[in-house]
Every structure is written in structure tokens, then in C-alpha cells.
Amino acid sequence: MGSYHAFGGNKFIPDLTKETFRTILTSNPLYTQTHTFYREVIEELYPQVETEIFAIDKPYNQIGFPEKGGVTSYFSTTMTDADLNLIKEFLDEQKISILLTRAFKESGGFTITVGSVESTGSKHVDFKGHRFNIEFGEFSSFLEECNSYLTQAKNYVANDT
């Protein structure tokens, strides 16, 4: 999505051209070596995000509801107010906290992703004439790494809390 101010959600972009920025990225010695993670990021991931990093025109200039001309990566750009309300109602009914979720609109229904290591609990549910697909396990690898460090931290705690 690019970079946005934490307060107000306005976008800011690098004060240089895409070409200059690319020159900086590719001048890192790691780039000349094959099979480095750095090279992989620049070759494969960077082209996917380059346009949005530098895009300052609408709707990319503001975090907000896609319907009202903003961007967000928490839910699909096709999501309407009615869809979002339905999703909240569904999550309440399923006793899943919206805090850890993202929502995607697909033909015939919605997919709700939940941040967790395990994907246990993933299921399909029909709710008010829409098909909901709940997918646990989003950001699994990051959360797993986090948990491994939290487990190690248990050796150094000062008290029971």
C-alpha cells in the first residue's frame, strides 16, 4: 500500500524518482550475490509494490473506505457498508473477535482471515443467505516465530504474572 501517516491516514512517498530508488536498492552488495533473501525481495516482491509506494493520486493518497475513495488492506475494495455490517454481525454470532481479522469479498460470499499460528477451526458457514469461509492461520509464520521467542522469554521472567 505504501506509507501513510499514523494520524490522519495521508500518504507520503519517497522524495526521489522510481529509477533513483531502484538504483539505491540494486547497489546493495547483497543484490549481486545469487540466492540471497535480499535479491529475492528486490526481484520478486518489490515490483509488486513499487507502483503503490509511489502512487500519490486518488484513491492511493488516503486510508479510508474504498467506497468513499480511500484504500485499506483490511478488506476488499468492493466491500460496501452493508457487507461490512453483515460481516460484523456474522463475527459476533461466531464469537470471533474482529480485531484479528481481515475480510475479502468473493462471488457468492466472503472469506474472513484470522491471525493465528494454527489453521484449526477453519470452516464454511452459511449466514443470512451468504457463504462465509473462515480461514484461521493468517500470518502463521510470523506469529510462530513470535511465539518461539515468547517461549524463550519465559526463562527470564521476574515473577508469576
Place this chain on the structure above:
Amino acid sequence: MLDHYIKTFRTGDIEAHKDSQREWVKDKGPVVETNIGYVESYVDPENSRAYWEGLVSIVDKEKSKKFGDLVKNSESIIPLLPWEKRMEKENFMAPDFTTLDVICFASNGCPAGINIPNFDDVRETEGFKNVYLDNAIGVPALSAM
């Protein structure tokens, strides 16, 4: 607390995160203060979905004592302020106050202070913590962005 954190990240169950925060508020005045998880929801257009934050900080004992004294005396200082009494709350409760220096704040922005947890049911029964992130104030240009 750590066990509850591990459970919530493993299963996606928010109740475990609430439990971690219940333990966290009980741990009053630790030397090393931490918090982690899906905490604040400012970036979601619906203000419902949270983003990740992880914080490690240490207590500045000297400064905390100074601010602590100020807070302790606040009930006698506030009536001296040059505005009318009706501008103030009827009963002023001196809050708990700690000054921290941030070692690492892994998120999309570093605030000047934190008041968590955000779960109302935990705040009402177990309470919350107020902390001031002293070394975050020195870089207003960065934290305001």
C-alpha cells in the same frame, strides 16, 4: 502472561489475549515493561481491526520518582491552578504514572504514551496502566508522522 500470549497467537482466540492483559495490569511498576499483540485499531477505516505492536521499555527510576511526586501532590496543586473550580472534575483521582524509555516499539508509529488494555471488560474490572514514553517525545517529527 506469556502463556496467554502464546495461546492467543497460536489459536487466534482473543479471550486468551484478554487473560494476558489481566495478568499484565496486575504486574505493577515492573522494571522492564512490555506488551505485544493486535492492540490498536486506528488504521482500519471501521476502527475495528487491529494492527500489530510489540513494545519493550525500561523504567527511568529517577524521572518516575519526580513525576510520581508531582502526581502525588496533584490533589493539592490542582486547586491552585488559575482557572475556576468548575473547570475541573469534582473528585480528582491521582492516576498511576510511570516514565519509560522505549528500547523497541515494533509497529507503524511510536506514540508518546500508552493507556491499555483497550478491552472495556478488562479495564472496568482489572484496571489499566498509564505510561509515558519519555524518549519518544524527543522525536516529535517522527512520531507525529
